[in-house]
Amino acid sequence: MARMSMIEAIRSAHEIAMEEDPDVIVMGEDVGYFGGVFRCTAGLQQRFGAARCFDTPISELGIVGAAIGIAAYGLKPVVEIQFADYMYPAYDQIVSEAARLRYRSAGQFTCPMVVRMPSGGGIFGGQTHSQSPEALFTHVAGLKTVVPSNPQDAKGLLLAAIADPDPVIFLEPKRLYNGPFDGHFNRPSQSWAKHELGEVAEGQYLTPLGQAKVVRAGQAASLITYGTMVHVALAAVAESGADVEVIDLRTLLPLDLDCITASVRRTGRCIVLHEATLISGFGAEVAALVQADCFYHLEAPVLRVAGWDTPYPHAQEVDYFPGPERVRRAIEQVMEG
Template structure:
């Protein structure tokens, strides 16, 4: 076990994967000599050289397109998109190409590509350094979408992503890159996809969250405990594949659900969770579901803290759910 921050765990995970498999390489903007703007690729250039830690021209569509070509040829590229807000120039390559290659070729051309990207608010990044656009990608057939919330999960899920033969969008909660540290198992310890984590056990209400929304959700659960409500916090870890069993099992136990994400509410991932609960856990629900999310506005700069869900808003919603039934 080693005590690491999330960004250190990612760095360690990349280095381990590259040492273990010569077909793994890293490409993106400023990932080489500079070690990445968040230092996620620090030291890799020195250890593995410029052929495996590739500083690319400033073109996201070029990065993803080249990564696809490398994967078709048999390599396992890990592409970095510097901020999730800048992924849109690569949207065509991701949605039309990466996600569909295996399917459209009848299984002849799998795309063994990981795209890593820091996402989310809380760093005073304004409109273009704060977005949580996971829903676009979760909606696209053929992509896996992974969002860790702890250092151990960051390393374990990244190892699984790099080993996965299908394209994985690996979203990193940059707000807690360094704010959260924890024990990380040494060696090749993988965390499987499609298995949610119970971040806190409880019997009265379930808070569903992922990524940077886990700390405020756990904090809210602690506050609720003081007033007699024992909340469970389920960390989804992977949106695709979704651990539907864990989602349903928790609500069958608690009968109440609060869904938290920082992305806008309308058509956010929480809408899918709410629909699944309505379809499959309707008779377990004691009260209407509540969503605590970002608002349906672009991500603000000065009002960032007002926009992002916090523990107080989660507690407020949880109390309303408990009061309703």
């Protein structure tokens, strides 16, 4: 095991994949010589050459469109979009081409492509650098959507995504990249200069897509979440003193419904937590599935805790995030049901 930040774990996954498979290439804005805006691809061009790790024009539509053609040709492109907020020009290419290529060609072509995007807030990036658009991808048949919450999973999930024969959207919570995070967004101890290190296995390993993880066992309620909010959930549960089970989805699509329903049927209560806006957020889908599959086991309504239904408020970022206090109130409410 090695101690790594999420950035270092993601970089390690790139290095291993490129070392073991000459068909893996990395492309995007500033990913080459500079090593990416968050340095996730630092050193790859120097090690593997400019033919396998290269900079592209500032055109997300062009980047993703070219990558789809490269993937159809037989290579395995790993695309970096600098911020998830920038992916909208490429959304048509992702939805209309990448997601449908296998089906529209009756299996003659596939699209083994990974699109990496730093997502979410927590770094005071404002409205155009802080969005959480995961629900836009989970709605699209043909795509897989991944959101890691720690360095160990980030590496294993990225290696699994690169090995997958179909397109994978890989959303990286930028708040977890390299800052210590105890679940509270407003504590002065948070220093962007420090690294949040985690135990990461060295070498090649795959964390299977579609498998959730119970990060805290409990009997009183089930708290379903992913990404940055895993840390918020753990902080809230610790401070509440309640015996709540916390599940990290890790992969939103395919969704590990078996893990979710097994937990909720045992506890009888469920809270779904995410930082994206509430209306039409991915939590609505989870809540609907839990209600349908666990109705006769539920002791209280399924609750959702999420971001505000407003454009991202730069000046009120700390209040926008569902912090431990809001989660604690939800725990108290669901326990009263």
